[in-house]
Amino acid sequence: MHIKRVDPANMTGLAGQHIQELDAYLRQTDSAFRPDMPQFHRVVFTSIKASGDHIPQIGYVGKNSYIKEVMEGQFGSDFASAIRNQDPQFDQAVAGGFARAAQGDRVFELVEMEVTPPGALTNIPVSYYRLIERLWLGAPQPVLVNLTLPTSAQFHEHLFLLDRAHLTAN
Amino acid sequence: MTDLQTFLDNEAEAYADMFEGGYVIRGFIRSIIEGYDGKSDWREFTPEERSEIILNCHRIVELLRRAEEG
Numbered sequence: 001m002h003i004k005r006v007d008p009a010n011m012t013g014l015a016g017q018h019i020q021e022l023d024a025y026l027r028q029t030d031s032a033f034r035p036d037m038p039q040f041h042r043v044v045f046t047s048i049k050a051s052g053d054h055i056p057q058i059g060y061v062g063k064n065s066y067i068k069e070v071m072e073g074q075f076g077s078d079f080a081s082a083i084r085n086q087d088p089q090f091d092q093a094v095a096g097g098f099a100r101a102a103q104g105d106r107v108f109e110l111v112e113m114e115v116t117p118p119g120a121l122t123n124i125p126v127s128y129y130r131l132i133e134r135l136w137l138g139a140p141q142p143v144l145v146n147l148t149l150p151t152s153a154q155f156h157e158h159l160f161l162l163d164r165a166h167l168t169a170n
Numbered sequence: 171m172t173d174l175q176t177f178l179d180n181e182a183e184a185y186a187d188m189f190e191g192g193y194v195i196r197g198f199i200r201s202i203i204e205g206y207d208g209k210s211d212w213r214e215f216t217p218e219e220r221s222e223i224i225l226n227c228h229r230i231v232e233l234l235r236r237a238e239e240g
Contacts, residue, residue, distance in 0.1 A: 035197035041205040047233050059233030060198075060226050063205055137230075138194030141237040 001093045001113040008108045011129050013152030018042065019108065019131045022147050032136045042066070044146045045135065046080070052099030055080045055091050059143060066128065066148045094130075101132035101144050110151070127151045177212060195231070202226055 008020050022039045029037075037043075044067055045060040058080045061068050067083070084091045090113070097107045109130050114123035128150045135145040177199075202223055209215055215223070 033194060033198065035201045037201070040201050045230060045233070048237065057233060057236075059230040060202075061229075063202075063222060137198070137234060139234040139237040143233060143237070 001090075001111065003093070003097070004110045004112075006108050006110045006129065008131070011108070011110075015129050015149035015151055018149055019129055019147055022131060022145075023106070023108075023133070026133055026135070026145075030136075031134055031142065033138070039147055042147060042149065044148070045137070046098060046144045046146060048102050048134070048141050048143055050095070050098035050102040050144065052096050053092065054095050055083055056095075056098050056102075056144065066150065097130065097132050098144055098146070101134060104134065107132040195227075195234075198230065199223075199227060 008016070008023050010016075011019055018039050022037075022043070025038050039062075041062040041064045043060075043062050044058060044065050046055065047057040047059065050056040093113075094111065097109055101107045107130070110127065111130060112125065112127045115126050128148055130146060130148040132144055132146045134142040136142045203209070206215060206219055206223075209219075212220070
């Protein structure tokens with residue numbers, strides 16, 4: 001797995017636009033939650049208590065969030081544990097970004113990794129952009145907001161797989 | 171609890187007493203509900219959607235309560 005810091009201005013495609021839009025909003029509102037927050041249904045809110053060893057406790061999972069898609073409906077009350085149990089290495093690898101954001105950094109990264117889907121013999125490259133920033137939700141301490149979106153390269157891979165599934169089915 | 175406005179009012183009132191920023195939860199819950207294709211009556215939601223909404227409310231309240239405890 002490779003994690004690279006990326007200037008949000010250099011994030012390409014629709015994913016880049018969505019991340020730039022949310023970042024602009026957070027700067028504009030001084031990172032305070034308001035009901036008109038863009039990308040609300042794609043984001044995840046986590047606890048500010050981020051050790052860097054694990055993904056912090058997850059408070060809100062947007063219905064169209066990438067992680068929800070990846071977890072394929074495993075939707076218990078402790079989402080962070082579900083991720084940890086499914087893929088401990090992934091949990092550890094991505095946890096650092098949450099810890100840095102908890103310290104006040106605005107985290108913008110490109111994450112590249114390979115996954116082996118169930119039943120597949122070969123690995124598939126996966127790449128996504130992510131934003132992690134602090135968000136004030138009314139409590140004395142902020143939470144973290146995380147927007148993770150597949151890059152356009154990943155999106156094309158996804159379409160290719162869908163196409164192939166379609167051809168196989170016929 | 172079928173009327174959206176009643177639901178929001180009841181939830182917001184309950185959360186406002188629980189921690190300092192409880193009033194923000196009203197906007198938060200409204201934003202969640204607005205993501206479900208304009209549904210505005212509790213009876214219009216599927217059981218899965220209801221569970222999803224309630225779990226999200228439950229988890230965020232837990233997170234904020236812990237934040238308040240420090």
